[in-house]
Amino acid sequence: MFEGLMEFSRQFGLLLIDPMAIALMIASSFLGILIGALPGLTATMGIALMTGLTYSASKVYALTILMGVYIGAIYGGSMSAILLNVPGTPSAAATALDGHPLARKGLAAEAIWVTRTASVIGTFLGIICLATITPLITKLALNFTSAEFFLLAVFGVLICGSISARDLPIKGWIAGLLGMFMAMIGIEDIHATERFSLGMMELATGIPLIPAMIGFFAFPQIVKALRRGPTGVMPVIEQGEMKTSLWPVIRKNIALILRSTGIGVFIGALPGVGEDVAAWLSYDNAKRSCKNGKDFGTGVYEGAIAPEVGNNAAIGGAMIPLLSLAVPGSPPAAVLLGALLLHGIRPGPMLTQEFPTFTAEITALMLLATIILWFCGVVIAKPITKVLRIPQGILMPIVAVLSIIGAYALNLNTFDLVVLFVAGIIGYALDEMGYSAAPIILGLILGGMIDSNFRRMLMISDGSLSPLYSRPICIVFLVLILWIVLGPLISKKLGGKFKQIAENTGE
């Protein structure tokens, strides 16, 4: 523990004396806030774009940019939620419920200050959880065998599918299966057999992750923003000056902040679930637990604080399984995993052996990003009203151009542009039919892990499936998987039964 703290302090000190890292963090935090604030651009899309664009940068600087964009974008979404009533990112949707009414009461500057403070506190508390919980899970994960890794990956894809599905849970699972199937394309690890590549040389190494990610996340947003034709400038509420200090409001809501942090970290740590669910659950919890719960939706500070703390704490939470188990906790973390792999870092239980200082490095970067976010937030608070007036008709073609550079820059291969385009079309079609892109990408990332670990387990056990139900951690994962798959069915059946009983008894 003490060694970890020393290493963290050393890494943080190294960052502080590196002017380039500070400059990049400031620039990327601004960029992240802009990406988050502009409706149609999300944190996941921003990280996917920047992964391609920062490929040639050194590992430290690339991660500096990616963490700055990640943390900045999750916060930035709240600005448009407050000023436009249009959440910049899905994770800021809950913030709009009370943030915008506050702005309409003439308290826009206050609402922005409160959400910024809540975001910084949430991220900071999330980082503390990351720093303390990751080593414990990594130690536990060192005992994992192929069976545990296989079940963990299956659990990750299934829970991500269940929670991110907008229509039916089965669609989330189908999306996860599609992603896993995409991961099967190319030469496999054990016998070096080429699978499903249709004789195409370019597919022998598999589907390139970054172009596919950019296609799935960016193209549907571009089309959705403009398919109804030209859009005008959205009405933005002007900010006034803050009239009173709001520190007493923050102090009064310490318990709410701690509760929302707990929810955010827990939800963030669930594979693939993400910041938006954390924000909604935190908002819901605040509404139930606060004395003024009935006033939620009319413009109360608690309604803006809770979701912002929740979604920002989820960043730290999402990094816990990413670093310790190589299973991303949220869609942006899934993209970040792709970026780490590109830079030669293999997260998972062996991370502490292969890259002993990496957890401290990432924690130090996140802390720096949090501190810089506060200052960037103060600087950008006023001019953001002008930025939010950029019409989608100008913004979206620029996003398309950047997506294409991001997809191409990695391998300098025009085939990657074909993958980008095809992924964009499929992503849009699936999005229209209620499928989320998150489980597809998680399946694409974890598919290889599922394949190799399942076969390795079978080879070690002479074809027997017994390791899946004879090891304690496996049993826990199996129970969780069964709960995810059968839970909705059981609750539906029980719900129906209770309804019938209630009808029969005349209640």
Place this chain on the structure above:
Amino acid sequence: MDKSSLRSGDIATGIVLTAGSVAVMVSSYKMTLPVIAQGHALSSSPGIVPGILAFFMLVMSISLICRGRCEGGSLRFLLPASILAGIRSVEGKNTLFIFGLIAFYIFALLRALPYCVATFIFLYVFILVYYEKRFFYVGMIALVCSLFITYSFGVLAEIPLPGKTLRFILPGTGMTITIP
């Protein structure tokens, strides 16, 4: 999308996925044959995991079709008249135009022209259609954006950009001009 359209879409998706799952199961089975012939265990076959995934996909696809049918979905939207109506709607036209323009940029402009020029044309047309019809004003926006993107990514960040590089010698001066 309304619920009945969603369910109709589910039936169509379910049919496509069912066909795909069966094809993957057959391919997976074929992959196991050489492994067994070589004396390896069936469990190490490269087709085993895709086969299992395809099986689950098949079950879910059939379930999706059944649910779609039960909740009032149909395949009527695939009739030529319905497809034409969809394409002729504002959303259909715009969706096709946007994907068409992006495809034209990736597969034609970037293959034939320098990045800067191709990006200028793409941005000009896109912004003209979806923002303002003022030709000169939009031209200036597209020019500034394309030059900024080319310079900041291609020159400052040294990221290789797609597209052809044009080099020509300025007559009379002997200077070589390069357009990325």
